Amino acid sequence: MNEFHLFPPQASSAAHQIDWIYFALTALTFLICAIVFLPIVFFAIKYRRGSKADRSNPRVESLLIESGWTIVPLLIFIGLFGWGAVVYFDVERPPRDALQILVVGKQWMWKLQHAEGKQEIDELHIPLGRTVALTMTSQDVIHSFFVPAFRVKQDVVPGKYTSEWFKSTEPGEYHIFCSQYCGTQHSAMIGRVVVMEPEDYERWLNIGQPSESIARTGERLFRERGCSGCHSVNSKFHAPLLEGLYGKSAPLETGEIATVDDRYLRDSILLPGKEIAKGYQNIMPSYAGQLGEEEIMQLIAYLKSIGNQNPPNESK
Amino acid sequence: MTSATEIDIRTEGVAAPANYLNINLGVRSWLLTTDHKRIGILYLWTILIFFVIASVAAALMRIELLTPQGDLVTSETYNKLFTTHGVLMVWFFLIPSIPAVLGNFVLPMMIGARDVAFPKLNLFSWYLFVAGGALTLWSLVRGGVDTGWTFYTPYSTTYANSHVISMAAGVFVAGFSSIITGMNFMTTTHKMRAPGLTWFRLPLFVWSLYATSLILVLATPVLAITLALMSVERFWGVGIFDPKLGGDPILFQHLFWFYSHPAVYIMILPGMGVISELITCFSRKRIFGYGFVAAASMAIAVLGFLVWGHHMFVSSQSIYAGMVFSVLSFLVAIPSAIKVFNWTATLHKGSVSFQTPMLYALGFIGLFTIGGMTGLFLATLAVDVHVHDSYFVIAHFHYIMVGGMVMAFMGGLHYWWPKITGRLYPEFAGKLAAMITFIGFNLTFFPQFILGYLGMPRRYHAYPPEFQVFNVLSTAGASILGIGYLLPLIYFLWSLKFGRVAGPNPWRATGLEWQTSSPPPKDNFERTPIVTDGPYAYSAEEDVDLNLASV
Numbered sequence: 073m074n075e076f077h078l079f080p081p082q083a084s085s086a087a088h089q090i091d092w093i094y095f096a097l098t099a100l101t102f103l104i105c106a107i108v109f110l111p112i113v114f115f116a117i118k119y120r121r122g123s124k125a126d127r128s129n130p131r132v133e134s135l136l137i138e139s140g141w142t143i144v145p146l147l148i149f150i151g152l153f154g155w156g157a158v159v160y161f162d163v164e165r166p167p168r169d170a171l172q173i174l175v176v177g178k179q180w181m182w183k184l185q186h187a188e189g190k191q192e193i194d195e196l197h198i199p200l201g202r203t204v205a206l207t208m209t210s211q212d213v214i215h216s217f218f219v220p221a222f223r224v225k226q227d228v229v230p231g232k233y234t235s236e237w238f239k240s241t242e243p244g245e246y247h248i249f250c251s252q253y254c255g256t257q258h259s260a261m262i263g264r265v266v267v268m269e270p271e272d273y274e275r276w277l278n279i280g281q282p283s284e285s286i287a288r289t290g291e292r293l294f295r296e297r298g299c300s301g302c303h304s305v306n307s308k309f310h311a312p313l314l315e316g317l318y319g320k321s322a323p324l325e326t327g328e329i330a331t332v333d334d335r336y337l338r339d340s341i342l343l344p345g346k347e348i349a350k351g352y353q354n355i356m357p358s359y360a361g362q363l364g365e366e367e368i369m370q371l372i373a374y375l376k377s378i379g380n381q382n383p384p385n386e387s388k
Numbered sequence: 389m390t391s392a393t394e395i396d397i398r399t400e401g402v403a404a405p406a407n408y409l410n411i412n413l414g415v416r417s418w419l420l421t422t423d424h425k426r427i428g429i430l431y432l433w434t435i436l437i438f439f440v441i442a443s444v445a446a447a448l449m450r451i452e453l454l455t456p457q458g459d460l461v462t463s464e465t466y467n468k469l470f471t472t473h474g475v476l477m478v479w480f481f482l483i484p485s486i487p488a489v490l491g492n493f494v495l496p497m498m499i500g501a502r503d504v505a506f507p508k509l510n511l512f513s514w515y516l517f518v519a520g521g522a523l524t525l526w527s528l529v530r531g532g533v534d535t536g537w538t539f540y541t542p543y544s545t546t547y548a549n550s551h552v553i554s555m556a557a558g559v560f561v562a563g564f565s566s567i568i569t570g571m572n573f574m575t576t577t578h579k580m581r582a583p584g585l586t587w588f589r590l591p592l593f594v595w596s597l598y599a600t601s602l603i604l605v606l607a608t609p610v611l612a613i614t615l616a617l618m619s620v621e622r623f624w625g626v627g628i629f630d631p632k633l634g635g636d637p638i639l640f641q642h643l644f645w646f647y648s649h650p651a652v653y654i655m656i657l658p659g660m661g662v663i664s665e666l667i668t669c670f671s672r673k674r675i676f677g678y679g680f681v682a683a684a685s686m687a688i689a690v691l692g693f694l695v696w697g698h699h700m701f702v703s704s705q706s707i708y709a710g711m712v713f714s715v716l717s718f719l720v721a722i723p724s725a726i727k728v729f730n731w732t733a734t735l736h737k738g739s740v741s742f743q744t745p746m747l748y749a750l751g752f753i754g755l756f757t758i759g760g761m762t763g764l765f766l767a768t769l770a771v772d773v774h775v776h777d778s779y780f781v782i783a784h785f786h787y788i789m790v791g792g793m794v795m796a797f798m799g800g801l802h803y804w805w806p807k808i809t810g811r812l813y814p815e816f817a818g819k820l821a822a823m824i825t826f827i828g829f830n831l832t833f834f835p836q837f838i839l840g841y842l843g844m845p846r847r848y849h850a851y852p853p854e855f856q857v858f859n860v861l862s863t864a865g866a867s868i869l870g871i872g873y874l875l876p877l878i879y880f881l882w883s884l885k886f887g888r889v890a891g892p893n894p895w896r897a898t899g900l901e902w903q904t905s906s907p908p909p910k911d912n913f914e915r916t917p918i919v920t921d922g923p924y925a926y927s928a929e930e931d932v933d934l935n936l937a938s939v
Contacts, residue, residue: 158770226704228706
C-alpha cells in the first residue's frame with residue numbers, strides 16, 4: 073500500500089477500463105502537443121527575424137483550414153465523450169447480486185457494516201472477485217469515498233443515499249481516501265480496503281463475536297421502535313403493510329407512482345407526509361432525529377429482506 | 389489601422405511633456421482620479437498586495453507538503469491557508485488582473501476613446517474592490533476561514549467554525565466591482581469606438597474583453613445570490629442547503645458552479661486576447677483567421693455558461709445530466725483549440741523576434757495547450773470519476789490559470805509597460821525571468837498530474853509517504869517560480885527611475901494605443917484617430933529590429 077509507484081495499482085475491473093481511456097487521452101495529448109509545438113519551433117527558427125526565408129504573399133485566412141481544425145477535433149472529441157460515457161454508465165450503476173455494504177461517513181471516520189452484521193471502522197474487508205456495492209450516506213457534511221486502486225469515487229451526501237460498486241481483481245491492501253473536503257481532519261479521514269481470497273474472507277467474517285445480520289437488526293428495530301405497532305395485520309391503525317413492497321411501484325395519494333426503493337423508504341421514515349400511499353392518511357410521526365443513519369439503513373435492509381414475501385391476508 | 393507615426397524615440401534628457409502621470413501629483417489626485425489609466429494603476433497596486441499574500445499562503449502550503457506528516461502548521465491552519473490562497477487568487481488577483489489592470493489601461497486607447505463610458509463608476513468599482521478586499525483581509529486577521537474557496541454546504545453553513553460570513557461578504561462586495569467594470573467595458577466598446585473602427589476592425593484584445601464583460605455581467609449576480617443564501621442559512625438557520633434543515637446541499641453546488649465555471653473563462657479569455665496582440669506584433673503579421681479567433685471568444689463566453697455540471701460528475705447529480713455536461717464540455721474545448729491553431733499559423737511567413745513579451749506568449753501557448761488537453765481528461769466522464777478532487781485537477785487548472793492567465797498578464801505587462809510608464813524594462817532580465825517562470829512553473833505543476841492520477845486528494849494536510857517524491861519536486865519548482873515572479877517586481881520598480889525612455893512606439897506596433905505619446909496625455913489623444921484599415925497591419929517583409937537593448 074505504501075510503496076512508490078509512477079502509476080496506481082490496477083485492482084478492479086473498472087481500473088482497466090478507465091486506464092485505457094486515460095492512455096488514449098494521454099496519446100492524444102502528445103499528438104496535439106506535437107501538432108502545435110513542432111510547427112511553432114519550425115516557424116520560429118525558419119522565420120526568425122533576419123532569416124532569408126520567403127515571406128511573400130502570407131495567408132491570413134482559409135475557410136478550408138479553419139474547417140479542418142474545427143471538424144477533426146470535434147469528431148475525435150465526440151468519440152472520446154462516447155467512450156467515457158459508456159464506461160461511466162457501467163461504473164455508476166451497481167449490478168444486481170452484489171455483496172451489500174452499508175457506509176456512513178462522519179467527521180472524520182468511515183463506519184462500514186457488512187450484510188452479515190460485522191462492523192468495521194476505516195477498514196473494509198472484501199472477497200476477491202466478488203462484486204461489492206456500497207450504499208452510503210453521511211451523518212454531517214459531504215464526504216467522498218475514493219479508492220484509487222479501484223478508480224472509483226462517489227460523494228457521500230447527507231440526507232440521501234449514494235452508491236458505488238467495484239469488483240476487485242487483485243488481492244492486497246489499498247487506500248481509502250475521503251476526497252471531498254470535510255473539515256479540520258479531512259486528510260486523516262483515510263482507511264484501507266483489504267481484498268482477501270474468498271475463503272479467507274469467510275474465516276474473517278466469523279472471527280470474534282457472532283453478529284446479527286443487518287436485516288435481523290432492522291427487524292428488531294422495527295419492533296422496538298414501534299413500527300410494527302401500526303404496520304401490521306393486527307394494528308388498530310390503518311397503515312400500509314410493508315411485506316412484498318420493496319422494489320415495487322406504489323401509487324400515491326397525489327396520483328403519482330413512486331418506486332419503493334431506499335430513497336422512498338428513507339423519506340417515508342423521516343418525512344412521512346411527503347409521499348403518502350394511496351388510500352392512507354398521514355398519521356405517522358416523523359422519526360427525524362430519533363433514528364441514527366445506521367438504524368435507518370438497517371430498517372431499510374429489513375424491509376428489503378421481506379420484499380419478496382406476500383403480504384399477510386388482512387381479513388384474517 | 390494607419391501605420392504608426394515615426395517619432396524619434398531617443399528623447400532622453402528632453403523635459404517630459406505633460407502626461408497623465410505628471411499632470412497632477414499627490415495622493416488626492418490619485419484617489420479621486422477618474423482617468424482610466426490611473427485607475428488601471430490603482431488596480432495594479434491593489435492586486436499586487438493580494439497576490440503577495442496569496443503567494444505566501446501557497447509557499448507555506450508547499451513547505452508543509454515537503455514531508456508526508458503534518459509538521460509545519462496544524463491541519464486547521466493548513467485548511468485556512470488553502471482557503472486564503474484560493475479566495476485571494478481567484479477573486480482578488482486573477483479575475484481583476486488583465487481586465488481591471490491592462491483592460492482599464494488600454495481598452496479606451498485601443499478604440500481611440502478619451503476614457504471609458506462611465507469614468508466615475510470606474511473609480512467607484514475600484515473602491516468597491518478595495519472594500520471587498522478589506523472585508524476579506526479583516527476575516528483573515530480575525531482568524532481566517534477554513535471552507536475552501538468553494539464554500540461547499542453544509543460544511544460552510546453549519547459545521548465550519550470560522551469567519552465564513554465576513555469573507556463571503558468581501559467576495560460579494562468585490563463581485564459588484566466586477567459587474568460594474570464589465571458593464572463599463574461593454575458600453576465603452578459599443579459607444580466610443582473611433583470613426584472608422586468597425587467591429588471587425590477591433591483588436592482581438594477588445595473582443596476578448598467584450599466576451600469577458602458579458603460573463604462578468606451575467607454570471608457574477610448568481611455568485612452574489614449564492615453567497616447571500618449561504619449566509620442566510622449560516623446566520624439565521626433558514627434551511628436552504630443543509631438537509632438537516634430540509635435543504636439540498638447539491639443545490640449549492642449547482643448555483644456555485646453556475647457562476648464559477650464561467651468565472652474560469654473570465655480568468656482566461658482576457659489572456660487569450662493579450663496573446664493575439666503579442667503574437668502578431670512580434671511576428672510582424674496579421675492574425676491568421678481573425679474572424680474565427682474573435683468568434684471563438686464569443687463562443688467560449690456563451691458555451692461556458694452550459695458546462696457547470698462537469699464539476700459534479702460524482703456529486704450524486706443524475707448520470708444523464710452528467711452526459712449532457714460532458715458533451716458540452718468537449719464542445720467548449722473546440723473554440724480554444726481554434727485559437728491555438730490560429731496563433732500557430734500566424735507565425736507562418738512572419739518575422740519572429742523573441743522579446744520578453746513574445747517569450748511569455750509562446751510559453752502561454754505551450755502551457756495553455758497542456759492545460760486545455762488535460763481538461764479533456766476531466767470532461768471524460770469515466771476518467772473524471774477517478775481524477776475528480778485529486779491533484780490532477782489542481783495541476784490542470786494551474787496550467788490554465790497560472791500557465792495561461794498569469795503568463796499572459798506578465799506578457800501584457802511587459803508589452804504595455806513602456807506605454808504605461810514611458811520607460812523600458814531591462815530586456816535581458818525580462819527574458820531571464822520569463823524563462824525561469826516557465827521552468828519553475830512546469831516543475832511545480834507537472835508532477836501534480838502524476839500525483840493526481842496516483843490518487844492523492846486535494847486539500848490534504850498530510851499524505852501517505854509514497855507521494856513524497858512528487859511533492860518535493862513540486863515544492864522545488866515553486867521556489868524557482870517564486871524567483872521568476874520576484875525578478876520582474878524588482879526590475880519593473882527599477883525601470884521607473886532608471887529604465888530607458890521608451891518613446892511612443894518602441895515595438896513599432898499598429899494598435900491605436902501606440903499612436904500617442906508614452907506615457908499618454910490625460911485625454912489619450914491630441915486628435916481623435918481615424919481608422920481606415922483592419923488591425924495588425926504588419927508587414928513581415930519589412931525588417932524591423934525590436935531589440936530594444938540596441939536602441
